Amino acid sequence: MSHSTEQPLSLLRSLIQARSFGDSTLRFLGSLLVSKDVKSLIEVRSGVTQLLRSECISVLLSISDKTVREKLIVLEFFVRAFALVADHESCLALRYEALVMRQMKSSNYQWLRVSPLEWLRFVEDALNNGFHSVAEKACENALSYLRNNDVLKPGTDAFTENLNAVSEITRLRNRAMTLVASRSVQVQAAEYLRRKTTEQKMSGLSFKGKRCLATTAFRNGIKRQNVRRLNQHQSLLKINNELDGSHLNLR
Structure with a gap:
């Protein structure tokens, strides 16, 4: 990732870790996605998406003991943030989480229906x-x-x-x-x-x-057959030679 991209991403991470979940942070996020260079835009969008996914998990784990209202504010922030970077999967997952949370608590709080x-x-x-x-x-x-x-x-x-x-x-x-x-x-x-x-x-x-x-x-x-034939041929030659030798001795 280029140096020009690292600095704004670092600032965005600082804002999220400081629990700045307002419109100003979303406007800053949106400004990062404005680029005339397609290659730079793809790089920034990828970096922002990874950062949001990582920070989202960390933040949601840290607010487990907060009130329903506080949790919904955080979920709404990340829903809008993921919508800005066109991460539809993460956006839908958090929207569903918020709807189910409201549904579960609606028996006690009518405004959550x-x-x-x-x-x-x-x-x-x-x-x-x-x-x-x-x-x-x-x-x-x-x-x-x-x-x-x-x-x-x-x-x-x-x-x-x-x-x-x-x-x-x-x-x-x-x-x-x-x-x-x-x-x-x-x-x-x-x-x-x-x-x-x-x-x-x-x-x-x-x-x-x-x-x-x-x-x-x-x-x-085939090789074995050829070897067998060769051995047979050599044996015949040997016998013939012996017979020839015997005939010579007789003469």
Whole structure:
């Protein structure tokens, strides 16, 4: 990483470690991503993404004993930060964490309630970014939560809006399940093709090995046969020579 990149990243790290989770830090982060040089922009974006991931884990571990409000402020900061660097996976993961946290604490704090529209927006973003299994899980969680909540009781505020949102979440859940199943079939098919290719290669090597062994055995057999014939020929010559010698002695 270049020296010009290290200095602003070091400043961003200092701001996060100082727990400066306000708009000013986000504006500074956004200023780092403004570059006319594409190569520099890619380098800065990569460096910022790695820094955010590392610092996010450290910060979340350090606030385990904080209040729900304080935790949500930190999660919101990192959600917006990851959105700026287009790290959709980390952004969605933290959004889901925040929604689940609010859902769990909403029985004690009404202001934490997650509306059907919030769940719907999250599911749509997860599907649009290709995180089908995350969308399916979020749909199941949302439907289970909303059915046990009074937001769907007739006469409540925004009843029709909530009902439409739940209907859309149900539709998206079915779509997500289909996509997950399709993906599973594709993965299994790819794995099957890889396995068959490997087996064919191994079979080919085995056949070559057997063919080499057969060829070697055939050649060795010919050599043994030739040696045997040579020995037979030499024996005949020896006998003939002895007979010739005997005839000479008789004469």
